[in-house]
Amino acid sequence: QQQVKQSPQSLIVQKGGIPIINCAYENTAFDYFPWYQQFPGKGPALLIAIRPDVSEKKEGRFTISFNKSAKQFSLHIMDSQPGDSATYFCAASNGGGFKTIFGAGTRLFVKA
Amino acid sequence: DSGVTQTPKHLITATGQRVTLRCSPRSGDLSVYWYQQSLDQGLQFLIQYYNGEERAKGNILERFSAQQFPDLHSELNLSSLELGDSALYFCASSEGQYTGELFFGEGSRLTVL
Numbered sequence: 229q230q231q232v233k234q235s236p237q238s239l240i241v242q243k244g245g246i247p248i249i250n251c252a253y254e255n256t257a258f259d260y261f262p263w264y265q266q267f268p269g270k271g272p273a274l275l276i277a278i279r280p281d282v283s284e285k286k287e288g289r290f291t292i293s294f295n296k297s298a299k300q301f302s303l304h305i306m307d308s309q310p311g312d313s314a315t316y317f318c319a320a321s322n323g324g325g326f327k328t329i330f331g332a333g334t335r336l337f338v339k340a
Numbered sequence: 341d342s343g344v345t346q347t348p349k350h351l352i353t354a355t356g357q358r359v360t361l362r363c364s365p366r367s368g369d370l371s372v373y374w375y376q377q378s379l380d381q382g383l384q385f386l387i388q389y390y391n392g393e394e395r396a397k398g399n400i401l402e403r404f405s406a407q408q409f410p411d412l413h414s415e416l417n418l419s420s421l422e423l424g425d426s427a428l429y430f431c432a433s434s435e436g437q438y439t440g441e442l443f444f445g446e447g448s449r450l451t452v453l
Binding site: 234249260262269270271273274277295307319327328329330331332333 | 342346373375377381382383384388396397398430432439441442443444445446447
């Protein structure tokens with residue numbers, strides 16, 4: 229119940245493409261769903277986050293889509309650029325809990 | 341720069357040894373979290389401290405221990421090291437005791453030979 233399942237493991241897209249990364253969770257107590265971006269040699273950094281009372285959130289070229297009934301959420305990167313090449317982690321936590329559970333990560337490569 | 345400082349950045353040691361990893365959280369953050377990232381693996385939650393007290397435990401081995409000091413810095417102690425303990429160890433901090441946005445350090449890469 230504490231798992232967050234993320235797919236795909238890796239993704240290669242052409243510049244300008246729209247990579248989509250999917251995550252699924254079981255625990256309905258989760259109420260905060262962030263995405264973190266990690267470049268090689270660096271720690272993860274928060275990219276965008278959503279709470280389950282909305283179905284979509286956009287920040288720049290990054291969009292989270294959230295499906296509460298299916299317990300799934302996804303990250304879309306519009307007009308992807310080579311600089312977006314990184315590992316992306318979805319995560320989940322709940323306000324009454326003390327830990328954030330991370331997905332296994334998706335390694336994205338955007339071809340120039 | 342997240343404001344979270346971890347030392348050392350790299351550490352090479354032998355099996356059976358003990359090491360200590362150190363973390364200074366962002367100014368004002370009271371919570372510190374430790375995560376382990378093995379090769380091609382996600383981030384495995386180890387333990388969380390809030391204002392000096394242990395708040396949550398994850399998949400932390402009995403050979404590992406941590407503490408948070410009055411100045412809020414934290415140390416993760418790894419003992420009787422095994423080859424499988426080789427990993428990146430991340431510290432993160434947040435303002436409150438309930439997780440929201442986590443600010444990660446750049447990690448300590450441990451290699452056990």
